[in-house]
Amino acid sequence: MAIAIRSDRSTPASARRGMSDLAIRNWFIIPTLIFLIVFNISPLLYSLGYSFTDYRASMNDPARWVGLQNYRELLADENIWNNFTLTAKYVFVSVAGQVVVGFGAALLMNRPIPGKGLLTTMMMLPMMMCMAVVGLFWQLLYNPSWGIVNYLLFTDGKEWLSNPDWALYAVAITDIWMWSPFVMLLSLAGLSAIPPSLYEAAAIDRASRWFVFRRITLPLVAPLLLIAVIFRTMEAFKTFDIAYVMTSMDETELVAIRLYKMAFLEWQTGRSCALAYLMLLAVLAITNVYVKYLNRLKAR
């Protein structure tokens, strides 16, 4: 890779003996870049090519060029739009829930509590777990006849996962259980970084609790909360594991699940590559925003 190279610090000692800084930099960085390009970018270029064909990986027929037909048909397909609408609904419910629960928990936890470290770590456990396994055992909890959810909520015999009206929300509730700790973790970091002097000054001015919350707490936590929201939005948009394991209804067919079915069960390889690109563009847009905010935070 021909990159114009300029070493910023080649001391005479290192220039004389051993590898030059320049060589070390290149040997340390370039293999990783090549690895990522080979295993992440080249597949994407490969599938970009296929997205303009009618290729089916289950057949021996060679791929036939169809131009933009896949994209045109996908964008005209009401079912695909429905998948996107469902996903948007899921993202909104799940992320909003996580913010309410997670931020609420952070407000509660942001005070001296005996054994706080242990409590916080225990609360973090769900988000470290395997989503597929979490989805699996929530099926046990949601069981209509003997599941503990119905027992605790006194909703005897209520169907959750096989009920078209509730399944999406049931999955979102599981996601909220799993990922609220993430929002809490970031919010707690923001809250504990607020200088106590601000609260002392507000107390001297006899400011109301609401005023203190709105004018001190919220603005100072906002940057970290925003990071949490963007990140969770992106992850929720990509949701596959948890929803796929928990239910198999049209009402819970998120974009990633539709894509999986199209590619690996229906073997419409060409068309699925096109759908993958539509999804990819959306994810890259969110990633861009996320990294921008992450860098802004880091600069502080």
Add this chain to the structure above:
Amino acid sequence: MAVVQSRTSRWLNRAAIALALLMLVVSMIPLYWIASTAFKARADASTVPPTVFFKPEITPFIKLFTARVQERGARDEAEYAKAPWWERLVMDGGDRFIKDDKGQIESSGYLSRFLNSIVIAVSSTFLAVAMGTITAYGFSRFKMPGEDDWLFFILSTRMLPPVVVAIPMFLMYRMVGLVDTHVGLIILYTAFNLSFSVWLMKGFIDEIPKEYEEAALVDGYTRMEAFLKIVLPQATTGIAATAVFCFITAWNEYAFALMMTNRNAQTAPPYIPSQLGSGLTDWTVIAAGSVLFLIPVTLFTFLLRAHLLRGVTFGAIRR
């Protein structure tokens, strides 16, 4: 904050603590439920109302590792008499072991999936952390044209939805024969974790003062020696934390494993849910399998507690 502690604020404080504890309890119920189900007798697992107190059994774990069918006819008493205690536990529950020609009990698919998970997660973690550490050092200490763009590029590979990458990867793997192989999954997980490893390690290495290396260079070390003997030892904690995060990610990964493997190299995450549909579902066995699978991550979470924030923000937020 404790300057003005009025009576109301003291009460509010107590209420907040109580509420926080309540939240903890609610969030722990699902975990308690799966863990307790793993030690229940099969009949206790699906009762109305749910059974909270029960006599713990280890039968589910024996069932987990063995191939069984439900006994239809009468029990073979001669076989029961000479069976060891743990086999009897399963037979008492009305199951019969499936045995091979030599009379050995066949094992279920769980153990091989579990071992696959270990091999694949450990190998990919090692590769991702090794490459990530040197790359992070490169980015941390040297100027690189377009550095921010490269770092963004690296992070963006992490954000790609697995399904999107899996479709072309599957086609490419099929051509070179890597579908359903350990190597295939190790490569995918390494690629997936590499970006994370670079970002996290860069955060850790940025914190090691450059002056140490500069002093070493003045003392006649080469840059490579300075990296190996000065920087690496200082970065041990960071490397360990990064490795644990990478391990957890690889351990938990489901989508790639589902699409790229089916038997030979299948890991536990796609295998465990697949047990749900097979015959009459025995939830105690599924719970036992889940619990065993979740234990390593639970232990690691406690080890990592000081670095969780840093880990989930790719090293951007430090404390």
